[in-house]
Amino acid sequence: MSELDGDYERAGFRGTLRWGERPAVIVVDVCRAYLDPSSVLYAGVEDAVESAARLVDAARDSGAPVIFTRVEFAPGGTDGGLFFQKVPALASFVRGNPLADFVERPRPTPDEVVVTKQYASAFFGTSLASTLRTLGVDTAVICGLSTSGCVRATALDALQHGFVPVVVADACGDRHPDPHHANLFDLQSKYAEVVSESVAVEHLRR
Amino acid sequence: MSELDGDYERAGFRGTLRWGERPAVIVVDVCRAYLDPSSVLYAGVEDAVESAARLVDAARDSGAPVIFTRVEFAPGGTDGGLFFQKVPALASFVRGNPLADFVERPRPTPDEVVVTKQYASAFFGTSLASTLRTLGVDTAVICGLSTSGCVRATALDALQHGFVPVVVADACGDRHPDPHHANLFDLQSKYAEVVSESVAVEHLRR
Amino acid sequence: MSELDGDYERAGFRGTLRWGERPAVIVVDVCRAYLDPSSVLYAGVEDAVESAARLVDAARDSGAPVIFTRVEFAPGGTDGGLFFQKVPALASFVRGNPLADFVERPRPTPDEVVVTKQYASAFFGTSLASTLRTLGVDTAVICGLSTSGCVRATALDALQHGFVPVVVADACGDRHPDPHHANLFDLQSKYAEVVSESVAVEHLRR
Amino acid sequence: MSELDGDYERAGFRGTLRWGERPAVIVVDVCRAYLDPSSVLYAGVEDAVESAARLVDAARDSGAPVIFTRVEFAPGGTDGGLFFQKVPALASFVRGNPLADFVERPRPTPDEVVVTKQYASAFFGTSLASTLRTLGVDTAVICGLSTSGCVRATALDALQHGFVPVVVADACGDRHPDPHHANLFDLQSKYAEVVSESVAVEHLRR
Numbered sequence: 001m002s003e004l005d006g007d008y009e010r011a012g013f014r015g016t017l018r019w020g021e022r023p024a025v026i027v028v029d030v031c032r033a034y035l036d037p038s039s040v041l042y043a044g045v046e047d048a049v050e051s052a053a054r055l056v057d058a059a060r061d062s063g064a065p066v067i068f069t070r071v072e073f074a075p076g077g078t079d080g081g082l083f084f085q086k087v088p089a090l091a092s093f094v095r096g097n098p099l100a101d102f103v104e105r106p107r108p109t110p111d112e113v114v115v116t117k118q119y120a121s122a123f124f125g126t127s128l129a130s131t132l133r134t135l136g137v138d139t140a141v142i143c144g145l146s147t148s149g150c151v152r153a154t155a156l157d158a159l160q161h162g163f164v165p166v167v168v169a170d171a172c173g174d175r176h177p178d179p180h181h182a183n184l185f186d187l188q189s190k191y192a193e194v195v196s197e198s199v200a201v202e203h204l205r206r
Numbered sequence: 207m208s209e210l211d212g213d214y215e216r217a218g219f220r221g222t223l224r225w226g227e228r229p230a231v232i233v234v235d236v237c238r239a240y241l242d243p244s245s246v247l248y249a250g251v252e253d254a255v256e257s258a259a260r261l262v263d264a265a266r267d268s269g270a271p272v273i274f275t276r277v278e279f280a281p282g283g284t285d286g287g288l289f290f291q292k293v294p295a296l297a298s299f300v301r302g303n304p305l306a307d308f309v310e311r312p313r314p315t316p317d318e319v320v321v322t323k324q325y326a327s328a329f330f331g332t333s334l335a336s337t338l339r340t341l342g343v344d345t346a347v348i349c350g351l352s353t354s355g356c357v358r359a360t361a362l363d364a365l366q367h368g369f370v371p372v373v374v375a376d377a378c379g380d381r382h383p384d385p386h387h388a389n390l391f392d393l394q395s396k397y398a399e400v401v402s403e404s405v406a407v408e409h410l411r412r
Numbered sequence: 413m414s415e416l417d418g419d420y421e422r423a424g425f426r427g428t429l430r431w432g433e434r435p436a437v438i439v440v441d442v443c444r445a446y447l448d449p450s451s452v453l454y455a456g457v458e459d460a461v462e463s464a465a466r467l468v469d470a471a472r473d474s475g476a477p478v479i480f481t482r483v484e485f486a487p488g489g490t491d492g493g494l495f496f497q498k499v500p501a502l503a504s505f506v507r508g509n510p511l512a513d514f515v516e517r518p519r520p521t522p523d524e525v526v527v528t529k530q531y532a533s534a535f536f537g538t539s540l541a542s543t544l545r546t547l548g549v550d551t552a553v554i555c556g557l558s559t560s561g562c563v564r565a566t567a568l569d570a571l572q573h574g575f576v577p578v579v580v581a582d583a584c585g586d587r588h589p590d591p592h593h594a595n596l597f598d599l600q601s602k603y604a605e606v607v608s609e610s611v612a613v614e615h616l617r618r
Numbered sequence: 619m620s621e622l623d624g625d626y627e628r629a630g631f632r633g634t635l636r637w638g639e640r641p642a643v644i645v646v647d648v649c650r651a652y653l654d655p656s657s658v659l660y661a662g663v664e665d666a667v668e669s670a671a672r673l674v675d676a677a678r679d680s681g682a683p684v685i686f687t688r689v690e691f692a693p694g695g696t697d698g699g700l701f702f703q704k705v706p707a708l709a710s711f712v713r714g715n716p717l718a719d720f721v722e723r724p725r726p727t728p729d730e731v732v733v734t735k736q737y738a739s740a741f742f743g744t745s746l747a748s749t750l751r752t753l754g755v756d757t758a759v760i761c762g763l764s765t766s767g768c769v770r771a772t773a774l775d776a777l778q779h780g781f782v783p784v785v786v787a788d789a790c791g792d793r794h795p796d797p798h799h800a801n802l803f804d805l806q807s808k809y810a811e812v813v814s815e816s817v818a819v820e821h822l823r824r
Binding site: 055074075077079081110111113114116117119124125128133146187 | 691693694696697700725728730732733734735736737742743745746748749751752753793
Binding site: 416419422423425427429444452453491494495497498499500501502503504513519525531532536544560561565568571572574575576583587588590594595597598602603604618 | 722763766775780804
């Protein structure tokens with residue numbers, strides 16, 4: 001454990017949340033914008049996306065629900081509000097732009113729920129929390145892009161809404177390692193359980 | 207600008223949000239738990255709290271609303287849900303614990319709204335967004351504790367709810383400088399305008 | 413079944429929601445303002461309140477959680493927003509007014525969660541949904557005051573948040589029978605299961 | 619004024635909310651399902667829909683934003699949760715069903731925001747409140763279908779979120795006059811200003 005980890009633990013952070021009995025995998029914003037080298041948002045996150053695809057495979061094998069999120073804005077970004085103004089790159093997600101499309105792997109099946117969102121958190125301005133409750137889900141296994149943005153925002157809101165957030169470190173990517181690691185530190189300290197792909201897969205297969 | 211800042215800017219982050227016409231100052235969780243040296247949560251954030259007090263003075267002088275948040279849980283933390291389980295230190299905020307009390311400065315006047323919350327974001331599980339809307343507020347000037355926790359969560363939700371988040375760096379504190387700076391970087395990159403106390407005070411006094 | 417019931421049923425309303433495995437009783441706004449004959453809000457709902465008290469007894473006997481809601485506004489009603497402006501009678505609920513106090517029966521024990529709210533729905537601007545989720549609750553058994561106001565708003569939001577709303581007709585009151593019955597009709601048609609006290613008590617005691 | 623109106627007024631309900639400076643028209647769920655005589659949900663609301671179309675014309679003439687809502691569920695209604703279970707008729711809104719399509723008049727232009735929802739309130743599980751705030755809207759002029767369902771739920775949430783709800787009685791329809799009138803009574807008593815088409819149009823044209 002690092003010195004900073006120890007300081008937080010002594011201060012009463014870094015408690016442990018246990019997996020519930022009914023996990024679902026939430027795949028956050030894995031789309032061409034981050035994986036197409038010609039995109040301004042290209043982030044070099046191929047390894048994380050492959051890990052996310054294996055996580056999705058494990059969930060499907062085990063019968064756990066898989067839910068994908070995607071971003072879509074109206075022309076001009078009116079429904080993107082201040083977020084659309086703060087991050088000009090979000091223009092890649094205006095309706096009809098192929099950069100917003102899913103990639104080959106992971107990719108939702110016709111039966112899986114796709115949550116369309118306009119903000120960072122997959123819970124904000126969507127009916128995701130209600131869907132999870134109706135499905136009896138108690139644990140949100142979170143992967144996708146990017147760690148310091150939509151993944152963290154989604155994990156925070158999962159906790160706030162009452163779903164145990166499990167963030168799969170290997171299956172989350174960011175355009176730079178510093179924000180990736182800094183956000184995993186905050187998540188483990190205050191909001192979520194940060195685990196490796198192998199630990200998550202083992203839990204899903206139980 | 208650092209190399210990382212430049213990389214984010216080229217990728218289409220770090221846009222600029224302009225102050226609206228009606229700011230309010232939101233003072234997040236400034237209470238004895240972080241300032242009493244005998245508290246497990248003591249964070250050594252006296253300078254930030256003094257800066258927050260000056261920011262509140264400027265808001266009051268200018269007629270801008272000031273809203274304080276505080277944390278309070280029912281006995282046993284039932285209404286704190288998973289957050290209470292993840293962060294054992296939150297036991298300091300069970301109803302009746304004096305560590306949850308406001309400090310001398312800044313401190314709400316009898317007429318100022320106090321938002322009682324159970325989660326990290328001042329908007330989650332509270333009527334803050336509705337109050338700001340009814341007051342005609344369009345800009346949330348945010349200060350308090352801690353940068354990597356409730357301040358960031360509040361700034362993110364301010365943006366998501368449609369209020370321009372202005373985070374006053376000098377008036378926000380954290381128990382360690384690394385998470386403080388890492389979170390200010392994320393906030394400026396994606397969600398908020400991070401400014402100094404002097405810039406914020408100048409805007410409020412306009 | 414009435415003619416109107418039949419018309420709705422043929423149109424595809426009036427489906428049936430089944431009780432889940434973990435109910436909680438939500439007691440909405442049972443306070444002196446509606447029961448003190450000198451209060452402008454006095455509603456003549458003594459019978460409904462006695463029914464609510466028996467429902468609470470049954471829940472406690474069975475180990476089901478009981479959650480009470482109460483209304484409280486800051487001085488001047490700033491945090492009551494437009495609702496406080498639309499309903500002048502809400503001035504009875506400004507902090508410190510004894511009309512906002514609980515009555516003798518039903519009344520929360522020190523261990524039961526009390527949700528303080530500013531709006532009609534017990535879910536709006538509160539952390540109630542998160543508390544229910546963390547407690548594993550799947551069914552919200554709703555009673556209190558008034559049927560056409562906070563009871564209906566709470567039942568609608570229970571459904572929207574993913575908790576089966578069971579509205580106990582005998583234990584809900586209104587100042588006039590017409591809105592009481594009209595709202596129970598809407599609730600049964602679209603959002604909730606409307607049941608008698610005896611049916612609810614029988615379910616709780618299973 | 620009716621006897622019931624008088625009783626409510628003496629009890630401190632029926633205050634008046636004033637129009638703000640920036641209204642938007644919200645057109646709730648006007649789609650083929652309610653207007654195609656072969657649909658199980660056919661409601662005989664042609665007059666209300668014509669009134670809504672004239673209201674939309676007035677808004678466009680005046681430069682006020684117009685926002686349309688529509689309902690869409692994933693196959694099987696998974697994202698419709700308990701609402702989809704309670705109201706079997708909602709199967710008409712599963713993705714791809716032409717009954718969910720807009721009608722000729724009113725109908726969104728390519729530039730107008732369309733909010734896709736799964737629940738009764740246009741604010742629940744959507745980013746509508748954030749969009750209205752970003753547009754500077756303070757008044758929600760509401761029309762559409764049906765009065766006792768999505769219109770009332772939307773008006774209640776508009777009030778709760780801090781937007782003055784103006785419900786245009788002529789431009790709202792229901793399958794039966796009793797719930798239509800009972801809900802307009804509740805709305806005027808507690809949550810909204812209920813006005814005629816001519817009053818609304820006059821305000822929009824100011």
